[in-house]
Amino acid sequence: MKTIHVLDSKTINKIAAGEVIEKPASVVKELVENSIDAKANNITVEVMHGGISSIRISDDGIGINKEDIETAFLRHATSKIKDDKDLNTINTLGFRGEALASIACVSKVEVISKTKDSLTGRKVYIDGGKIIKSEDCGCPDGTTITVKELFFNTPARLKFLKSESREGIYITEVVQNLALSHPNVSFRYKANEKSYFITKGDGDLKSAILSIYGKEIYNNIIYLNSSVDFIRIEGYVGNSTIARASRTHQSIFINGRYIKNKTITAAVETAFKSMLTINKFPFFILNIYVNPEFIDVNVHPSKLEIKFQDEQMVFKAVYKSVKDVLLSKSDILEPPIKFTSNVPPMYFKQGKMDVFNDKDENLYSSNKNEQNEGDRIKENNDVNSNINSNGAEIDSPEIKVSPSKIEPLSIVGQLHFTYIIAEGKDELYMIDQHAAHERINYEKLLNEYKASSIKSQKLLTPIIIDLSFDEKETVNKNIDLFKNIGFEIDDFGSNSISIRAIPIIYGNPNIKDVFFEILSEININESDVLNTINKVIYTMACKSSIKAGDKLNNMEMIKLVEELRHCENPYTCPHGRPTIIKTTFYELEKKFKRVQ
Ligand SMILES: Nc1ncnc2c1ncn2[C@@H]1O[C@H](COP(=O)(O)OP(=O)(O)O)[C@@H](O)[C@H]1O
Ligand SMILES: [Mg+2]
Missing domain, CATH: 3.30.1540.20 (MutL, C-terminal domain, dimerisation subdomain)
Structure with a gap:
């Protein structure tokens, strides 16, 4: 039975339209969201070279009917809404019917899909938007979409892409956030043939956090669950040990959809005020549930932004929930035990x-x-x-x-x-x-850096640090930089590293703090090596300086x-x-x- 149809022009005109595919991460986001909408229990994401050469998403969802596959690639073809009335009660991640069409136009796509009721599946090749081949095939239930040579026919867009590794990081963020917002789905994420994480799909957000971010973060988060007015907030906030110099570890999901929202970020950070040192941003993952009628998700095609009818109410609710949980657990917000070595104290x-x-x-x-x-x-x-x-x-x-x-x-x-x-x-x-x-x-x-003479000191007991896999990736990529600034770092299996030697920086700063700040600086300045070194050295200088007071x-x-x-x-x-x-x-x- 056909379930995918092209929307009527009245509905199309009401949808905030626009190009949704701007980088490999957008492809991953759209395809994984389709798999989630298809009720998949297992989703595998495999990318090569930052997604530029290949992206493959496989799921065990409901599949696409044979007679629907080609329609699915038409612009504004969707099975998720019928007309503009449905726009007010959207409960799927997609609804515009644009993604597959946009992706197919700018890449070489292979789709293999089979529904439960069908004996065989169907395989379709589309090249730059044109259907090249369509044939029956044997395959398991579900859908596998492979996207190769993204932007092969739009060189201008290809030129605008960042480095493979930067595009890879964007993809990682997307997959992480999708996995965190869907702990009931098991995600496997592989990049360049290396497995990065596998979430269990057991429905437990904390277990997904462990799989994605590692033990250090897992051991330093506080559960939050409260209802204020019409808003329910559930998730985790981190204590000061895992606060970072950038906002990389902050995720907000509204009714299961990953979004960015300044009001909510400000509410959480205001609640944390005075509990963290300045320039430190708290870790948080918040699921916020509101009646869909209070929000307008139909704002921007990339669907990252949403509008609330009453921003003030949302701010208050988030602030209150976070503040309450922080006050009730104030013991775990104590600053972490200072690492002490025989680095001179002053x-x-x-x-x-x-x-x-x-x-x-x-x-x-x-x-x-x-x-x-x-x-x-x-x-x-x-x-x-x-x-x-x-x-x-x-x-x-x-x-x-x-x-x-x-x-x-x-x-x-x-x-x-x-x-x-x-x-x-x-x-x-x-x-x-x-x-x-x-x-x-x-x-x-x-x-000292210029003269390659930053002094380093061996530690009696190495410091073991659990990292998220993308942090570990950054460390591995920058092992020489770390060495040049006095860190000796070894791989310690899975997502851990062991720090054997540290730069002699005075004032005895918490070395983990210094390490993580350096890591954030490297991430922020990834494309600009000179600037990175400058910032890293600045960070070290700042950490080792006497303070006002x-x-x-x-x-x-x-x-x-x-x-x-x-x-x-x-x-x-x-x-x-x-x-x-x-x-x-x-x-x-x-x-x-x-x-x-
Ligand atoms: N992984 C999948 N499993 C089942 N159906 C899919 C999958 N991906 C896409 N589809 C079908 O193709 C249609 C078009 O997808 P898309 O272009 O992303 O638009 P939208 O998600 O907005 O409906 C979807 O409505 C859905 O019916
Ligand atoms: Mg979609």
Whole structure:
């Protein structure tokens, strides 16, 4: 029996129309959604070369009737709605009848499908939209669609694609989100003949999270299930251990459909406020159920955006549910136990670096004009000589002295545990201690990186980290970069890695945090290697810097100001914020009306 029909023009005109296939990931999304709509229990996704050379989706769903197969590839042919009245009560993922037609136009497609009632299946080849061959064949129940040479006949679009690996990442995100929103379906995902994940299809979202994201995330999520007004929210939010520097691990599903929505993201992040450090984004996977009549899914052909009738109500409901669950489980939001190794606890308390012995003194007063300053340092050193002894035995990088851009300064004191006040010959200086230290560390690390001399330290016990498979992929691809910045990483089977050595970065930051931030930077800047290195080094510099609020002693302040003076660009932090503000004594005197 024919069940697929071309929609009438009245209905077509009401559907937000447009091209839906812009990249390989869109093909995967459309085909998998069709398999889900066909009530499949098992879906296999196999892609080659970021989906550009081949995408194959197999399912064990209801299949397509033989007499319907060719119709399915006509524009606006669908079995899911009959007319515009059905638009208000859509409960399938597709409904426009555009996807198969669009895909077939720009690739070489093979469809094999069989319904339960039919003895044989049918195989159809379509090349750039033209049916080449159609024949009966033996095959299992369900549908397999293979899409080869995507955009072979539209070179302009082919040119706009990103690298194979970037397109591969987009596909991965799509498959992950579809698997997370359908834990009752077992997904197998293979890329370049390597199996990435298999979800069980047992209906349990948490088990799907384990299959997709690995143990680290699985062990740090909190279940949430609540109803506020007419909205039901169910899912998981992550504690601070698995918060990331980017929003890659955030998924929102409305009535089973993956969407992006700023209101909901803002509601969750607002609920998390004060529980996470800034620039950290919480992990969450939320299924939100509302009466379909309250939303309009018919907004954009890619169907990622939806409109709510009452955004305010949605914000409040999401905020309240997340906040409530966080408050009730506040114990698991405690910051993770800090990883401790024998990395020195504080930058300034290291043996070699904080001693202004004769040699160092010469180092800083290498130029005659700075002789006075050497004396000042010596004085201060005498006062503070008792605090210098307990550093760890690590070879710190030698301080290279470049000509200083700022005159010698003597320290007046620390203000608010945040600013260092210093005086020069005719000027008063205020130095932001965190920004200044970031600048110093950034230049130091960058120079060490260029000289391939970032120091690394072996760990007594390696750190084992569970990754999601795409994170592991990123690590594997960038193993050299990690090596160059001081990480020694081994494969630890399945989705785990073992970190054997870490860069010596001061201030004892949580190394897992540093690692994950570096990973996010690599992901964000994937196509731009130089920028990646810069960002990675910046991340390391930032992590190892003293913070606003850290109390510094005289010695530490002198050290900081000295190093800043000798920076290539002492005036701004790597972000571009100022490190130093200065004012002349003349200005002060004018303010005090000592001079006119
Ligand atoms: N995997 C599949 N299993 C069964 N039927 C399918 C499958 N893929 C596509 N179809 C049929 O082909 C029709 C057209 O698909 P598509 O172009 O994606 O439009 P839509 O999903 O919007 O209806 C669907 O309505 C459905 O009847
Ligand atoms: Mg579809």
